[in-house]
Amino acid sequence: MTPAAIIGIGAAVPVATFGQDMAIPLAMARCCSNEGERAWLQRIYSSCGVQRRGSVLLAHDDDAASIESFYPPRLSESDAGPTTAVRLARYTQESGELATRACAAALTDAAIHPTCITHVVIVSCTGLFSPGLDAELVERFGLARGVGRVNIGFMGCHGAFNGLRVAAALAHSAPDARVLLCCVELCSLHFAYGFNRQRVVANALFADGAAAVVLAPGGKSALHLQDTASLLTRDSAGAMTWRIGDHGFEMGLTLEVPQRIRASLREWLEPWLASRNLRIGDVAHWAIHPGGPEIVQATTDALGIGTEAGDVSRAILAEHGNMSSPTVLFILQRMRLRNASGPIVALGFGPGLVFEAALLD
Numbered sequence: 001m002t003p004a005a006i007i008g009i010g011a012a013v014p015v016a017t018f019g020q021d022m023a024i025p026l027a028m029a030r031c032c033s034n035e036g037e038r039a040w041l042q043r044i045y046s047s048c049g050v051q052r053r054g055s056v057l058l059a060h061d062d063d064a065a066s067i068e069s070f071y072p073p074r075l076s077e078s079d080a081g082p083t084t085a086v087r088l089a090r091y092t093q094e095s096g097e098l099a100t101r102a103c104a105a106a107l108t109d110a111a112i113h114p115t116c117i118t119h120v121v122i123v124s125c126t127g128l129f130s131p132g133l134d135a136e137l138v139e140r141f142g143l144a145r146g147v148g149r150v151n152i153g154f155m156g157c158h159g160a161f162n163g164l165r166v167a168a169a170l171a172h173s174a175p176d177a178r179v180l181l182c183c184v185e186l187c188s189l190h191f192a193y194g195f196n197r198q199r200v201v202a203n204a205l206f207a208d209g210a211a212a213v214v215l216a217p218g219g220k221s222a223l224h225l226q227d228t229a230s231l232l233t234r235d236s237a238g239a240m241t242w243r244i245g246d247h248g249f250e251m252g253l254t255l256e257v258p259q260r261i262r263a264s265l266r267e268w269l270e271p272w273l274a275s276r277n278l279r280i281g282d283v284a285h286w287a288i289h290p291g292g293p294e295i296v297q298a299t300t301d302a303l304g305i306g307t308e309a310g311d312v313s314r315a316i317l318a319e320h321g322n323m324s325s326p327t328v329l330f331i332l333q334r335m336r337l338r339n340a341s342g343p344i345v346a347l348g349f350g351p352g353l354v355f356e357a358a359l360l361d
Contacts, residue, residue, distance in 0.1 A: 002218035004168035004225045006360070008112070009333045010105025011211040012098050013320055016058035018067075020045050026064060027203055029073040030081065030193045037195045045204045049293040049314060053207030053321030055188035056094040074193055080247035081193040087248050091127030091186050095210075096136045099184040102210035102326070103137060106180065110214040114141035116178045117214075119148040119170045123163040123183040123325045125156050125242060126190060126249065133184065156242050157289055158350030159183060159325035161358055164213075165228045171215040184210035185324040190248040202251035205292055207321025211329035223336060223344070226359040229272045236260055236353035257291070258298035260353055265302040268355060269345075276359060278343060280305065287331040287346035290317035299347060332360070 024045045032038045059066050070090070071081055099122075107114055120143065122133045134149040148170065152162050160183045167181040187206035192199035215225070239260060241252035266280075273279060286309040288299045296310040296317075303309075316330050323330070328346050335344060342361030349355060 004171040004215045004217060005219050005221035006213050006223040006225060007216050007219065007221050008106040008108070008110025008214035009211070009329065009336060010102045010107070010109055011209070011326065011330050011333050012101035012105065013209045014054035014056050014058065014098065016060050016063060017052045017054045018058060018062050019052045020050060022062050022064055023204075026067055026071070027200070030071060030191070031074075031195050031200055031203070033077070033195065040197075041200055044201055047293070048201070048204040049290070049317045050205060050207070050321045051318045055208050056090070056098065056186055057188055071191055077194075079193060081191065082247065084244065084246060084248055087189045088127050088129070090189055092129045095124070095127060095133060095184050095186055096140065098186070098208065098210040099133055099137065099182050099212070100140050102184065102212040103141065103180060103182050106212035106214050112178060112214065114143055117141075117143050117147060117180045118174065118177045119150070119167070119179040121150045121152065121163050121167045121170070121179060121181045123152045123155070123159040123181070124185060125154045125159055125324060126185045126187055128153055133182070137180070137182070154242065155325070156240070156350035157291055157322070157324045157327070158348035158354055158356040160211075160328050161228060161230070161346070161348050161356035163325070164225060164358055167213070167215045168225050171217050175217060177217055179215045180212060181215065182210065182212040183325040183329060185326060187322070187324055190251070192248060192250065198253050199251055201253055201292070205322040207323050209320055209323030209326045209330065211326035211333070213329060223332065223360045226361050227276060228359070229357045231268050231355040233260060233264060233353045233355065239353040240349070240351045242351050257349065257353060258294045261295065261298040261349065262302045265299065265355060266304070269303070269357060272357065273345075283343050283345045285335055285340045285342070285344045286310065287328055287335060287344060288313040289328045289348040290314060290322060291349055292322065293317070295349065
């Protein structure tokens with residue numbers, strides 16, 4: 001079977017961004033009760049690899065007033081900020097615009113009219129509503145009323161890999177299939193109040209963004225999706241979690257994640273590459289999901305590849321933060337713009353603990 005072709009890629013971030021110099025005092029006022037906590041938070045924010053990031057909450061760059069309007073300073077130890085209902089109402093209000101911009105860019109890159117789209121696949125773990133983004137995109141772009149629609153929800157940072165897997169299968173369902181895959185995440189809506197170390201780390205890393213790709217059954221393209229692979233690692237359910245709380249979705253992120261990557265990634269990845277007649281040294285580029293600088297470092301350490309293999313991942317993290325599922329598509333877009341030739345291996349990690357891989361050429 002001819003590999004599915006990625007014929008268009010588009011990405012979008014909120015129109016306004018902010019830097020860590022604004023993020024740190026805002027976080028301290030909502031998370032810290034003493035100097036020790038403030039010092040620890042300062043170290044985490046200063047070393048997390050993020051320089052700027054976007055949020056749909058901002059009206060303009062470095063707009064602290066908009067953040068404070070949605071996230072007032074903590075009034076007591078029990079103050080946990082806006083309820084989940086309030087946060088999801090903002091997701092319903094904001095997500096469609098960001099998704100639309102990413103999809104419009106992907107359609108333009110693919111040089112196809114929206115009416116050519118036969119299937120829509122939506123990936124998101126930071127919000128939900130119904131009728132959802134799939135129906136909203138049908139209306140915004142004037143897609144066919146009979147377009148096939150799939151929603152992949154709540155999977156986490158590795159959601160794009162599952163989206164690509166589903167989209168590729170749909171692309172092979174008919175010769176004229178054209179599949180629009182959109183990953184959109186508004187992570188800034190789930191800022192956690194209080195001093196929980198795992199959630200402070202998440203606050204420091206995560207950001208908003210959307211990315212979309214158009215897939216076709218084959219044809220000339222800079223990227224073809226040759227294969228994907230997935231591993232649900234044993235006895236690791238607590239290493240990374242993503243759960244619904246009363247005051248937002250709650251991230252659990254432990255040091256076990258980089259430890260598991262160092263211990264298990266290579267022994268899983270090598271046989272899979274060998275099944276494609278490849279070795280680790282044959283891979284020209286690595287699109288590593290930057291869950292944080294330690295995740296990227298653990299990956300390059302585990303595979304025995306140079307730290308420069310994670311340079312694009314670190315650059316995206318620095319410029320945009322960890323946007324969860326769209327992030328790996330931002331990395332692939334940048335590689336494509338630089339005319340990177342394959343083979344390319346994309347890697348992601350998510351709750352489970354799950355390892356995901358995609359081979360592109």
